[in-house]
Amino acid sequence: MNIAVFASGSGSNAENITRYFDRKPEDKVTLILSDNPNAGVIERARKLQVPVFVFTKDQLQNGAVKEVLERQSIDFVVLAGFLKLIPKNLIEKFPGRIINIHPSLLPKYGGRGMYGSKVHEAVKAAKEEYTGITIHFVNEKYDDGAIILQVKEKLRPKDDVSDIEKKVHRLEYNYYPEVIEDLLDDIRAKNKK
Numbered sequence: 001m002n003i004a005v006f007a008s009g010s011g012s013n014a015e016n017i018t019r020y021f022d023r024k025p026e027d028k029v030t031l032i033l034s035d036n037p038n039a040g041v042i043e044r045a046r047k048l049q050v051p052v053f054v055f056t057k058d059q060l061q062n063g064a065v066k067e068v069l070e071r072q073s074i075d076f077v078v079l080a081g082f083l084k085l086i087p088k089n090l091i092e093k094f095p096g097r098i099i100n101i102h103p104s105l106l107p108k109y110g111g112r113g114m115y116g117s118k119v120h121e122a123v124k125a126a127k128e129e130y131t132g133i134t135i136h137f138v139n140e141k142y143d144d145g146a147i148i149l150q151v152k153e154k155l156r157p158k159d160d161v162s163d164i165e166k167k168v169h170r171l172e173y174n175y176y177p178e179v180i181e182d183l184l185d186d187i188r189a190k191n192k193k
Contacts, residue, residue: 001026001027001028001075001076001184001187001188002027002028002030002031002072002073002074002075002076003017003021003027003028003029003030003031003074003075003076003077003078003180003184004029004030004031004032004033004069004072004074004076004077004078005017005018005029005031005032005033005077005078005079005080006032006033006034006035006077006078006079006080006082007032007033007034007039007041007079007080007081007082008034008035008036008039008041008081008082008083008084009036009039009040009041009081009083009116010039010040010041010044010081011032011039011040011041011042011044011045011080011081012044012169012173013080013081013101013172013173013176014029014032014041014044014045014080014081015041015044015048016172016173016176016177017029017078017080017176017177017180018032018045018048018050019048020177020181021177021180021181024181026184026188027181027184029048029050030050030051030072030073030074031050031051031052031053031068031069031072031074032044032045032050032051032052032053033052033053033054033055033065033068034052034053034054034055034082035054035055035056035057035060035082035083035084036054037054041081042054051072053065053068055068057084060084060087060090061087061089063089065090066089066090066093069090069093069094070093074094075097075184075187076094076097076098076180076183076184076187077090077094077097077098077099077138078098078099078100078176078180079098079099079100079101079138080101080176081115081116082100083115085140085141085142086098086138086140087140088140091138091139091140096137097187098137098138099135099136099137099138099148099179099180099183100135100136100137100138100143100145101133101134101135101172101176102119102133102134102135102136102143103115103116103119103120103131103133103165103168103172104119104122104123104131104132104133104134105130105131105132105133105134105150105152106134106136106143106147106150107143108123108128109122109123110134110142110143110144111142111143112142114142114143117161117165120161120164120165120168121161123155123164124159124160124161124164127157128155129154129155130152130153130154130155131152131153131155131164131167131168132150132151132152132153132168132171133149133150133151133168133171133172133175133176134147134149134150135147135148135149135150135175135176135179136148148179148183149175149179151171151175153167153168153171155167
């Protein structure tokens, strides 16, 4: 199956996912998309030799991004540090086939404006005992779709924001590609019935 990865920032998760599926015969990241023309993910994609599509907010809303995904025969959409809300036209085109990863144990520290270090700062400020990740399906609200997997990791009182971020990244890199692969296997199994 053809996977599209949306990212707005450095793209470390996008690279990790792409490299994971480079070793798999059935599935591949065939397109990386970004709403940020200066995002680090663009250079990563070029090094990985994956086509890139940079788009505007209008193109996301008016169906142009959906048309690109259709032309590229995309089967599954992965958000990896993508900060815009996914519009209805994409959710309807890929029902149950768009997922996101969030760097907290939702519903805590989710929603509009909660991303990256802002989440880790909030976790630290609240003196949380655990941090973690939430992988979930995407709907028309931020961080609101059905949860697929949550993984938590204990925090030490002396952990700073950087320590929390490192723990979360480790979880993301370990679990996100495997969850994607499991979901693609589920889709394949349903298609065979």
